[in-house]
Amino acid sequence: MFGTGPTGSHSKDVEPMHALFIYPEFPKTFWSYEKILELVNRKVLLPPLGMVTVAALLPHEWEIKLVDRNVREVKAEEWAWAELVIISGMIVQKDDMAVQIARAKQRNLPVAVGGPFASSTPDAPELDLADFKILDEGEITLPMFIEALERGETGGRYSAEGDKPDVTATPIPRFDLLQLDAYDSMSVQFSRGCPFNCEFCDIIVLYGRKPRTKTPEQLVAELQSLYDLGWRRSVFLVDDNFIGNKRNAKLLLPEIRKFQEERGYPFSFSTEASVDLADDEEMMRMMHDARFEKVFLGIETPDEASLETARKVQNTRNPLDAAVDRITANGIGVMAGFIIGFDGERDGAGQRIVEFVTRTGIPAAMMGMLQALPKTALWARLEEEGRLIQGEDAAKGVNQTNLLNFKPTRPIRDIANEYVDAFCALYEPNAYMDRVYSYYLKMAAPRWKAAPKAPSWVDIRALAIVVWRQGIKRNTRGRFWRYMIGMARNNPAVLEQFLVMLAHNEHFIEYRSIVQREIREQVEALPPEEPTAQKELLPA
Ligand code: SF4
Known part of the structure; x- marks a missing residue:
């Protein structure tokens, strides 16, 4: 920023x-x-x-x-x-x-x-x-x-020449400059930096590996400012790893809970965290009690060798499926990011991601092909190995439809095809509904009690559109009603969240064909014999 x-x-x-x-x-x-x-x-x-x-x-x-x-x-x-x-x-x-x-x-x-x-x-x-x-x-x-x-x-x-500021002096952002009704969610930031060392990550380059946090009072004042402006919906804590400094996160959470209780839980929070959140029962309980409804985890891949190559060793300590289940059982919905294209990756990486996502039921699984971002350890290594695809588009940033910006260790076409197949499998409308249903059956009921709120016309309209498209018009109608009834009977407390995730299918249906088209076009434009990196670069 x-x-x-x-x-x-x-x-x-x-x-x-x-x-x-x-x-x-x-x-x-x-x-x-x-x-x-x-x-x-x-x-x-x-x-x-x-x-x-x-x-x-x-x-x-x-x-x-x-x-x-x-x-x-x-x-x-x-x-x-x-x-x-x-x-x-x-x-x-x-x-x-x-x-x-x-x-x-x-x-x-x-x-x-x-x-x-x-x-x-x-x-x-x-x-x-x-x-x-x-x-x-x-x-x-x-x-x-x-x-x-x-x-x-x-x-x-x-330039700050490597200096990192103390964020406890940071003033309350000027939320009043925003046209609030244009946004789905507001955002606030508690910490900057992350203690881990993933090779592809630019966060640790920009913000360092020593997480710096605001004070609980500062963050609560930001929430109060949003509340005073009339905001009553979701708030995203943009921290790249909310639990990077666990001690300070645990000092903050009771203050957020108090803020929420006193006002009838007006905000639903989401954030990003490292997978070791699943090892900390107290943290998960505190997050749930403050009404953290969603957490984004950088799972990246179920392939342990790739995680080690990427120096994401924190994801190899405990089984990843169990971690997802524990967070879900604590009433916090998991979203996750996956990457394909790591060095030394074996064929079938895309399919293994699909199997993992299907097994755990994670509804929103974001997939991308690995990108080397400037100044990261990955960029430096690939540059030294002469593998960066130089040119005006060398640094494209993470986008679901960008091919890798370096020469991978297996054919780029194979990676791209696996990626398209995996993406399409994950977001095939019926498979998506099955996954969301299985996931929300496992979700713990909320302990927090939000003040009753009449649904707005916008909500009613959105519900009517989803019911019309998924429950009447499309051939998903049988599943739609079976799952609605099943959820109402077996886990009614999360029925609303379940419906919201079903609504996301509207986006995925369209995006599925965009991904397919854009990647296929890029693959067709590749030179016939796209070289791969030298065999000797492959890890043993
Ligand atoms: S855990 Fe996430 S934020 Fe931390 S270094 Fe790894 S990718 Fe970056």
Whole structure:
């Protein structure tokens, strides 16, 4: 993210500015869930938390407008109003980032860029036209930028040179800048960094391996700010590993629970965590009691050799199926990420993922082909081995339809075909329904009691559409009603969650054909004899 820091409290001598924040558009991917968003009348899943955090860090006198391009276009009067344009984004947003920078420069506006893409590849051609590059975490680099403006400088690059800021001074993000009704979920951040050392991970490069957390009071104040703005739905804790610092997570959770109890459990939380969550009964209980309904686990693959190759050894300590079951039995729904294309991977990796997902029942299993991200240990190793596929698209970021950006140790076509087959098997509509049903039968009933809330028209409409499509129109109708009745009889407490997951089928049905088409097109465009990495690179 652009960053965070105490600059908001001291405005110094910079003339108050009109700063236009632009958050670039994401390409449509598996993660954008358009069909689900359409159902519930929202535009985007999550807000640009990094940008609203940066907004809170700038001098209070500055006037700020924020346009999330995933919600709407920048208006002519906003361009005319702006004196400075601030753009931040991730690798997958780089194309639109370049477009927005160019539009600002056509209007002779100074442009500052930051965020994960600028921090990892500040010399990327997409950023060439930007005047200021504010890299790394902003607690450190935003004050440098403000000081440069005070000196009248018109360009520069500010880097934290490896320093990691204390996040306990980070102010409450400016959630008021967001068009709240456009988002499905709000987000907050408790910690940055992760203690593990996965070879492909850029989080530990950006934020370090010593997790830094906010204080419980800080995070509760952020929740209160959302509550005061009228937010009453889901909140995603964007931490890459919420339990990276277990002690501090356990200090936070009772405070969230108290906040929730006093207000009738207005928020349902989700987050990301490492698989060792399953070893900590106390943590799972505390999360459930605070109403954490979902957790995303980076399982990556059930193949132990691949996990070791990827240095994801924490996933090899205990059986992964049992870990998923324990978390589910604690009333927390598991979502999981899977990767195919590791070095030394044996044929059939895709099928083994399908078997694992089917066995555990995980409804939302995200799959991608391994991507080397700039500055990661994987990138460095592949570069040294001469295996990166160089060129303008070397770093594409994780997207469900990107082929690997390096020469793998088995034919890329085999990996791509296995990937398409696995993806299509996982999201075949009947198989998906079977899995969701088996999963929610195992799910523990919630112990928290949310205040009763009348369903909105949007909810009723969404329900009617799902019932019409899955329960009447399609040939899934038999299963749909059998499973609805089965769930109502056997585990009625989770019926609503079950229905929501069934609704996700709307997205998967469409996305399945997109994945198939886009990957097949790329495979057809490959040179006839795509070389694989040298045999001697294969681990013993
Ligand atoms: S557990 Fe997740 S966040 Fe931590 S290093 Fe591994 S991939 Fe990165």
